[in-house]
Amino acid sequence: MASKLIWVSPYEVENQLELSLRQAFDILEPKLRPPFSVTIPDPEEYVQLNRAIVYGVLCYPDLAKVYIRYLHALITDGYALYTSLLVGIVNELHCKLVDCAKSQLIWVTKEMIHVSAVGIDGLLVSLLRRIVGGDYGDENVWLCSELASLFLGKWDCLLEDDPLVLTSALYSFLRLLGDHCRFLGIAKLENVRRMESEFCVRMFREQLHLCLKIGRDLLRLLQDVLYIPEFGEIWMDLVLNPCSFRTPGFSDISQIYQSRTSSRYFLLRITPEMETQLRFLLTYVKLGSQMRHQTWFWRKFLSRPEKETILIDIVRFICCAHHPSNKIIQSDVIPRWAVIGWLLKLCRTNYIEHNVKLALFYDWLFFDERADNIMNVEPAILLMVCSVPQYLDITQSLLGFLFRLVDNYDTNRRDMVIRGVSSAFKEVVRKGVISSLDILVTCPGLAPYLKENLVRFLTSHSEGVPLNLLPVNVLSLTPQKHHPSQAKENECGTEAVDIPVPMSDNSCLSPCPSVQNSGQTQADSLQSLVQSLGESLKQSSTKALQSLENVLLSFIRLDNQRG
Template identity: 65%
Template sequence: MASRLIEKSSHEAENPLEITLREAFCFLEPKLRPPFPLTIPTQEEYLNLNRAILYGILCEHQLARVHTKHLHGIITDGYEYFTSMLVKIVNELYGKLVDSVKRQLIWVTHEMVNVSAVRFDGLLVALLRQIVGGDFGEENLWLCFEMVNLFSSKWDCLLEEEPLVLTGALYVFLRLLADHCRVLNIPKIESLKQMEIDFCIRMLREKFSLCLRIGRDLVRLLQDLAHVPEFCAIWKDLLYNPSAFRVDGFVDISQIYGTRTSRWYFLLRLTPEMESHLRFLMTHVKLGSQKRYQVWFTKKFLAVPERNAVLIDIVRFICCAHHPSNDIIHSDIIPRWAVIGWLLRSNMRNYIEANLKLALFYDWLFFDEKVDNIMNIEPALLLMVHSVPKYSDITHTLLEFLFILLDNYDLERKEIVRRGISTAFHTLVRKSVVQSLDILTSCDMLSPILRERLGKLLSDFQLRHCREVQRTNIPRDVVPSSFSSLESPTSS
């Protein structure tokens, strides 16, 4: 029987998931038409009926409302199994679904939100992940439009039932806007862009306390949109008028800097297929044998120049969401820093390269060992160290960019950035990620100015650290009585 669910070539084997759904539909088809049976199904019959109804909704769009009423009448598990099958279809089959089925998929997703189906948030996340960054194709833009429309139209329901998924949508649409705002005078993108802006601004203005859940990467995404008038106003308030957001206790943007972003957000910008291939590369492929995998990955996901924007998301994923086990770290599997080095040598536009480097170093700027994970900052240092001497240009470029950030990133809070970068270097050495930084401070192939600046940064940190230790070790009996009631600087 020809597939009505997915598109496949004649030489492809049939998909097991599609077979399961289709067989259930064919077996139960007589029972899927009114009047519906009144008997109570067994557990296995119930699951099979869910599969049959799902296939009917997706493939018989003219009868979708009938099938949905049938579904509402039989549900005993809060739609949990039905929703789980939808998630499975999105994760495993979305790219192969025929257009009419994709439209039905969005329609039934609206229905699941309407009835507050169990774990419908997982379905929304699965669909968000299918939006490909840097892809201006008609199908991808259609999915963008449908998803931002869904989040806007179901605002009240989502806010009450699953508010966290709204922060995921904000992260996704802010990231997509950075791509969409670089394309001008294309009517379809202009209308989509305005919908994305309206949703994001509503989130930031009305539910900023919720937005703060994203953490410091919220600032990273917003700074890429500072040229957009609506976001320019957000920026001004963040920097100079934080009370405009009406969040108790929020008084300065540095509070966002100090909040590490959960790895969940980074997964939102990679399709499941892209994630699985990257994880395979970094858990099974030996260093020296990776070239053919890299060539395949490039052809599959980076063939179109605009798609290179996803490199930024890949680097954040590698640094913050893929932390290999100790066994892999000490094996001959290709390390994370080598994968990032390969990506850094890709042919990309200047703004993408700058944002990729920022993605690599972002956690360095605000690193606090009490809050942050050393695995997030490890790849950048190892890439600089291992690029000497064969690829010293990479080491030079990265170190130079790090000092550009130190000199220019938020001048009013420069000391926060200086402390973060210094602490990152110190912690990486103390935790034996590298034995010392001599390979950088003594490398003749690096600019003398860079070596001198690095040496000064490290020595200043060491001196400041020693002073802090001395202050915290002052005996109580020599502390002036007027200060004896104050807490120690290290208490928290």
């Protein structure tokens, strides 16, 4: 018997989930008609009745209300089994569902919200994941519109029974709104944009305490729609008038920056099929054998120009929601940084490239080793270090972008950003992600201003400078190659030793007179500076910091002249 639930090609193997639902309906369909049986079913029959009713509701809309009444009469588990069957259909069969079944799926979801079914939050999250980013086809726009309407229409029920699912909807619709507003010429998006905007504004204005549970990525998404007047006003109130939200405990936007976003939110903008393929690529595919897998992924999910917006969500997912085990990290499986480097090459527009880099570095800006996960910042530093020297343009582009973020992302909270980035640099060395930063500081091909900025940043904005942040070349005055065994030592738990030095002001950045004296060569100056560094350490930490900065900057100048 042909399926009324999904589209099946003539030579396609039968789907086991669909088969189990259809067979249960074929056997039990006579029992689903009034008058209903008043006997309590045994556990096995209870499972079969739930399967039969799921199939009947989705495939026979004219009888759906009759089937649901029977479900209400026999339910004994708070609808947990019934809801789990619906979740399985959404995750496994949604792409194949016939149009009638898709419509019925939304209808029965509303019914489950009405009866406060156990697991309704999981069903709603699964449906949200089915809205594909960068897809402006009729079916995808219809689904987005239906779900936006559902969340607005069931606002009170959800707020009372499952308030946290509203944060998942906010994350999804705020992210989608940023994309939908970039295509103002598409008429069918007008109604969707209106409902997305209405829902998101209502969440900010009425339920900010729920919005805050998303964490710092809430602001990343909000900043993408600030040109929309109502969201610009929300931003201004968050920054200048936080008390207007009447949210106890919220007094400054810095509190949101300091709150890490849970990995479950990053899954919302990745479809189950994308997640499966990405996890397979990052778990089983060997480095050097990834080309055909990447090509297949690109053709399947990214080939159309408008779909490049998904790159932003994929990078955020890889950084924050896929953390490989130590066994995989130490194997020859393609690392996360290599996949992100490939994704960066797929960016066609400056807007997408900017946002992909922001997704890569976002946790750097507010990194706190006490609360943040080192795995979130690992891909960026490894991509910069491992791109030297073969792909130096990537290293320069990323490092330059990071410095521009530090200076411009939030000028009123620049000190917080500096502390975050400094902490990230320090922690990747301390935890052994890389053995030292000398490969960047002493790289001959790296732009001089980037090396000088890196040195000044590391020495001027950190509370302590790890010894292995000092370039090997500076200490020996002879170029040395970094040996892989150094990385192995740190991976085994060897920690860097910190030299406690205070924060320095800009006056410490000017070169000392001995460096500027034209009568001395750069090499002589360096030798003199290194000798004076020991004396400065004995005298005061401030002088030591100034001497250290002068040594590093002088070496960079010498290195550049030799290059």
